[in-house]
Amino acid sequence: MNFNKIKLVAGREFSIRVKKKSFILTTILTPLLFVALSVAPALFMRLDMDSKQDRILVVDNSAVVASNLKSNDQLEYVVSQNNDIEALKADFNNLNVDAIVAISPLDSANNVSVVAYSVKQLNADLSSDISGDIKNVIEQYKLKQYDIENFEAILADINADMSFNNLILGEDGQEKESMVEINMMISLIMGMIIYMFVAMFGNMVMTSVINEKSNKIVEVIVSSVKPFDLMMGKIIGVAAVALTQFLIWIILTLGILMGISAYAGMEMFADPQMAQQMEMMAPMGAEQMEMMTSQGAMSEVLGVITSVDWGYIIGCFLIYFILGYLLYASLFAAVGSAVENESDTNQLMIPITIPLIIGLLLMMQTFNNPDSTVSFWASMIPFTSPMVMLARVPFEGGVPTWELLLSIGILLLTIIVVVYLAAKIYRVGILMTGKKYSWKDIWTWIKY
Numbered sequence: 541m542n543f544n545k546i547k548l549v550a551g552r553e554f555s556i557r558v559k560k561k562s563f564i565l566t567t568i569l570t571p572l573l574f575v576a577l578s579v580a581p582a583l584f585m586r587l588d589m590d591s592k593q594d595r596i597l598v599v600d601n602s603a604v605v606a607s608n609l610k611s612n613d614q615l616e617y618v619v620s621q622n623n624d625i626e627a628l629k630a631d632f633n634n635l636n637v638d639a640i641v642a643i644s645p646l647d648s649a650n651n652v653s654v655v656a657y658s659v660k661q662l663n664a665d666l667s668s669d670i671s672g673d674i675k676n677v678i679e680q681y682k683l684k685q686y687d688i689e690n691f692e693a694i695l696a697d698i699n700a701d702m703s704f705n706n707l708i709l710g711e712d713g714q715e716k717e718s719m720v721e722i723n724m725m726i727s728l729i730m731g732m733i734i735y736m737f738v739a740m741f742g743n744m745v746m747t748s749v750i751n752e753k754s755n756k757i758v759e760v761i762v763s764s765v766k767p768f769d770l771m772m773g774k775i776i777g778v779a780a781v782a783l784t785q786f787l788i789w790i791i792l793t794l795g796i797l798m799g800i801s802a803y804a805g806m807e808m809f810a811d812p813q814m815a816q817q818m819e820m821m822a823p824m825g826a827e828q829m830e831m832m833t834s835q836g837a838m839s840e841v842l843g844v845i846t847s848v849d850w851g852y853i854i855g856c857f858l859i860y861f862i863l864g865y866l867l868y869a870s871l872f873a874a875v876g877s878a879v880e881n882e883s884d885t886n887q888l889m890i891p892i893t894i895p896l897i898i899g900l901l902l903m904m905q906t907f908n909n910p911d912s913t914v915s916f917w918a919s920m921i922p923f924t925s926p927m928v929m930l931a932r933v934p935f936e937g938g939v940p941t942w943e944l945l946l947s948i949g950i951l952l953l954t955i956i957v958v959v960y961l962a963a964k965i966y967r968v969g970i971l972m973t974g975k976k977y978s979w980k981d982i983w984t985w986i987k988y
Contacts, residue, residue: 545764545765545766545769545773546769546772546773546776547773548765548773549765549769549770549772549773549774549777550772550773550774550776550777550780551777552773552777553748553773553774553776553777553778553780553781554777554778554780554781554784557744557777557778557781558781558784563781563785566785567785567788567789567792568792570789571788571789571792571793571796572796574789574793575793575796575797593613593614593615593616594614594615594616594638594639594666595616595618595636595637595638596615596616596617596618596637596638596639596640596641596670597618597620597628597635597637597639597640597641598617598618598619598620598641598643599620599622599623599625599628599640599641599642599643600619600620600643601623601642601643601644601645602643602644602645602646602652604646604652604677604678604681605643605652605674605677605678606619606643607619608677608680608681609673609674609677610673614669615666615669615670615673617673618637620640625640625642625657628640629657632657632659633659638658638662638666639656639657639658639662639666639670640656640657640658641654641655641656641657641670641674642654642655642656642657643674650678650681650682650685651678652674652678654670654671654674656670683695723934723935724907724934726853726934727903727906727907727910727930727931727932727933727934727935728907728931730853730857730930730931730933730934731900731903731927731928731930731931733786733857733861734857734860734861734864734926734927734930735896735899735900735903735927737782737786737861737865738861738864738865738868738869738896738926739868739893739896741778741779741781741782741865741869742865742868742869742871742872743872744778744781745774745775745778745869745872745873745876746872746873746875746876746885747876748774748778748876749771749774749873749876749877749966749970750876750879750880750881750885753876753877753880753970754880754881766967767963767966767967767970768963768966768967770966770970771870771873771877771962771963771966772959774873775865775866775869775870775873778869779862779865779866779869782861782865783858783861783862786861852933853933853934856929856930856933856944857930857933859948860925860926860929860930860948860951861926863926863948863951863952863955864925864926864927864951866955866959867922867923867926867951867954867955867958868892868896870955870958870959870962871892871958871962872892873962873966874961874962874965874966874969874982875888875889875892877965877966877968877969877970878965878969878981878982888982895923895924896923898923898924899918899923899924899925899926899927899928900927902914902915902918902924902927902928903927903928903930903931906918906919906928906931906932907931910931910932910935910939911932915928915931915932916943919932919939919943919947920943920946920947920950921950922950922951922954922955923954925947925950925951926951929944929947961986964985964986965982965985965986968985969982969985
């Protein structure tokens with residue numbers, strides 16, 4: 541192994557790729573896409589909440605519902621003085637309403653049926669809001685029929701306002717607040733990044749090998765560089781490209797998000813439906829009201845995010861990213877050396893892509909139960925551990941140190957074996973041309 545020649549090959553691979561327009565464009569545009577995906581849901585919800593108020597004409601034959609329906613910023617209830625539903629339907633276009641809601645008389649069980657008439661399909665939120673409001677009125681009416689003394693006071697008193705916090709106890713006895721939703725989100729993001737990067741940059745190594753082999757350039761290169769040094773140089777060079785791009789993405793994404801939050805304020809990311817929900821809640825004290833505001837909820841989320849051990853998580857990510865990439869990139873390089881064009885890779889790629897897909901599926905299962913037997917073994921098996929272990933790491937106390945070290949050790953040993961076997965395939969296959977090669981041929985090269 542000649543480290544100077546590996547360094548030269550890696551530097552060449554790095555230089556070629558970072559100078560490409562595609563690298564520059566994806567490096568700049570990807571953080572913008574991440575930010576858009578983060579901001580867009582809150583922005584769209586806020587814009588939707590600011591849209592016009594829907595007007596609903598209520599034809600109430602129950603003599604109970606209409607008087608108790610309360611309008612809000614998104615929904616205005618208008619009580620019709622005319623109960624002739626056929627006449628109202630015929631004159632719908634002149635009523636200046638979005639829908640006519642006809643409520644039947646109360647039946648023997650004090651229930652009603654509701655029919656909504658409109659010229660276009662009511663959206664799911666509007667239908668749910670209308671049916672929910674009517675259902676609440678009927679439930680309140682039926683409760684009052686029991687003629688319970690001090691009913692309103694009892695109802696307000698039994699309305700439970702419960703908060704649930706998960707505090708993690710450290711070895712030093714210190715308490716640390718945690719939110720499982722945040723841990724799951726971190727797991728999902730890291731697992732998906734590992735999957736996409738390993739597949740994308742591993743395929744980049746394979747494509748580079750195929751191009752040089754098909755153009756006969758490799759015949760010139762191997763005259764001065766050993767095949768093993770060439771393979772490792774390509775793998776390391778592409779890895780440097782991946783890490784560079786990833787670090788730039790992190791810096792740009794954080795910078796853009798900080799700029800948006802400084803300009804628009806953190807309330808932009810708050811739930812715009814919170815205020816509406818507050819109006820529907822039973823009376824409560826000032827302190828409770830403050831705790832339930834969107835700003836308070838956002839502060840709690842930010843507090844949990846800042847308390848995450850980012851150094852530990854990012855360190856684990858970099859370790860598994862590098863090791864997972866080395867494992868799969870070696871296999872991709874071996875496949876690239878055994879074919880002459882990308883169309884010939886389909887058969888040989890199946891044994892590589894199947895473990896990647898299985899790892900992705902197991903990662904999804906790990907979110908719900910990071911301590912299960914399946915999650916444990918999947919985080920030990922080297923072909924799935926880069927994704928599955930990263931799905932376990934963000935959960936506080938979920939991965940003992942010995943499990944983490946064992947997983948990394950197994951992965952390192954597997955990489956050594958795989959790189960050795962891939963090098964044997966590479967040194968023969970890189971100069972073999974003229975026909976398609978099967979797994980039987982590759983097995984022969986390994987034994988050679």
